[in-house]
Amino acid sequence: MQWYKIFTPEIKELIEKKELKELSVFLRNLHPADTVDILRELEPADKVMAFRLLSKDKTAAIFSMFEIEEQEELLKHFAEHRVGEILSEMTPDDRTELLEELPASVVKQLLKLLPPQEREIANVLLNYPPSSAGRIMTPEYVDLKEDMAVSEALDHIRRTAPDKETIYTCYVIDKTRKLIGVASLKDIILAQPQQKTEEIMKEMVHYVKTTDDQEVVANMFQKYDLLSLPVVDSENRLVGIITVDDVLDVVQEEATEDFLKMGAVQLTEEEYLRTGFFRLAGKRIVWLVVLLILNFFTASVLQSYAALMSSLIALAFFIPMLTGAGGNTGSQAATLIIRSLATGNLSLRHWWRVLGREILMGVALGSILSLVAGGRVFFSVHDIGIAVVVGVSIIAVIVTGNLAGALLPLFFRLIKLDPAVVSAPLITSIVDVAGLFIYFEITRRLLHI
């Protein structure tokens, strides 16, 4: 329930009357995420003023909950010492998320505002590859030693809790900081105080390397129902953890990214209404022009078969139906394969199963559609020849479209490109060209024109 909405009228009034002090009393009792919603309603200048009224410990948390673009905008309005304060109070993973979007020169300036220790942490995290586990992890985890008594472990947790991202899963490390076990707070509070940590820890720890992709991370969380996942360096030393709240964001982001790509929209993480018109137009026009140029080939194919079409104009009637059916089947195959690759349920080594399956599937789907379409053609032009040509062509076009849709994403994965680039419009455009060619060649051979 969005509690704060009950107060919306009062809040709007406080804003209009610029009674920011009173406003801050409201804000103090709200969840940071709700505070963000309210701050968004303020003019930039008021927003900065309101920020000044927030309780100090909440400022960084609230700042972190804005979209990255909004954070950039806010930073421009803050005084330098305030920027430094907020950046050093932010959790290292939230800070990385912001810094990786900023130009290098700005990052350099901002890093100077951090205390040396925080600067060191920020630099290390920024050096991991984009979208890797290292980029989304935080070094703020609870570590325990194997020979600690449970009571000692609990004291250690209590003492360090305020600075930690989570205390519900603690990681046990040896003297060289190698990860050797995991103990949940549940195990710890259910154990006897004098037991040793090594007695209650689990030795089978699921972990990722700093360089693993965030999609791998998301799939691990889902498979093992984790609350957090440790991240180790190349020598198996524990360097950070990833928490489930960040993974939820990753899953949504990756899903949004793949979804938009399916519709041939260049990746945009921002929200629709908060993305500028020209920015969004820019993200759309690139693919549209690429696809248009691909579509030029349809005009060339048609032009080269102009004589054939002129001699039998009825042929032209069924072109959109034919290429449409092929494009639709190909889009289906592409979505199935792309999603299975993304959720980790399909990998490249299954390519031959996909191939066999989708040839059969194309024949099966094509045969059914061929009967429906052939019937429609005969009914409208009363020419059995054209009906047979369209019927046969539709099977051929559907088998081709289906295979293109299924294999192209696998091919993209093979050459290390993102399979999700194979959008429905891309498949449709490819099938349009191939389909026309198939149609006219089948016509020529079957009708001997």
Place this chain on the structure above:
Amino acid sequence: MQWYKIFTPEIKELIEKKELKELSVFLRNLHPADTVDILRELEPADKVMAFRLLSKDKTAAIFSMFEIEEQEELLKHFAEHRVGEILSEMTPDDRTELLEELPASVVKQLLKLLPPQEREIANVLLNYPPSSAGRIMTPEYVDLKEDMAVSEALDHIRRTAPDKETIYTCYVIDKTRKLIGVASLKDIILAQPQQKTEEIMKEMVHYVKTTDDQEVVANMFQKYDLLSLPVVDSENRLVGIITVDDVLDVVQEEATEDFLKMGAVQLTEEEYLRTGFFRLAGKRIVWLVVLLILNFFTASVLQSYAALMSSLIALAFFIPMLTGAGGNTGSQAATLIIRSLATGNLSLRHWWRVLGREILMGVALGSILSLVAGGRVFFSVHDIGIAVVVGVSIIAVIVTGNLAGALLPLFFRLIKLDPAVVSAPLITSIVDVAGLFIYFEITRRLLHI
């Protein structure tokens, strides 16, 4: 890291030699999710045998991790008393997930195998609407009273922990079971033992109603970074909680569902390679036939303009390019709007902003594409008339396609249908028909034929 993979050769050998006892020793040390991967490699009969060798407390957890279809299959092979045992050991939310997929007659029989109390719980959960918060919640939460001392609360947590889905967030209820606060285990272990629960609890609790949709639940988790979310009935009494691990599944499921719909594949939750050929063909053919029938109209439009086309065959060359560009733009708009609706960043009341924005966007994108396409047309047929006709038509078709893509999902939401049904192939098919009509009408008027 998938530890068990190191042992794969040994495990395969044990399976071949049917040394299931030794196998069970392996399995005992594995995470349930890894055990599931190994059991999948066994023949059905061996699988049932292996299940018998699992430690009792793990059986239900492992069983729950199979896909629903696999669980159904397994149940058929188990003895009746074993089925009863597993079902009553399953967490209520996992059990609901299985039961809701089974035919009513089977559910009735299975419920008889449960002890009365569990049967009661199962019945209550099954009565909530599909995909609602009630369906995915579990009643196994920790509840505290406001006047409990923190030490008492901690004792209560320790005593009841084994039966609870999570102990990291505890909910404070009054005498009528109304939800009045929330206390995290972190707050509890950091507090003084003699403090009262009401002193440390937060009164602003985020919660959902049993009837709220799971998409609302997922968006709440993401906004507020929750580990669990309480579910209340119509009288605000606490009836269950939803935990983040289940939400991660919900987010993936909803994303998969929307993604597949975008490619015109009927919702299928199962994994690609584990879905039967005919089942998958069935899920694909329905939409393909619907779209094919929609495409019939393109043939009708073309037929009615046959004379125009015959007199100027060059007109036909540019049909796929023209309708393609419109379909692509429409697909882009539809994906943007559908995803924004799903992630809660856009709601119906924004329709007029979408309308204004997408008209302008259509004109902008259409103008650019019109120049590119018009140039291409002039270059290939050297006819300024046709080039102008195609150029003007492309703007009109793109504006139409873009608006259809943007507004149809909103219209579907308005009439309480799922906006994600507006797939790229559906938009393409609609734009094909409309585009042809627009093209020929513009031709007739501009060229006076």
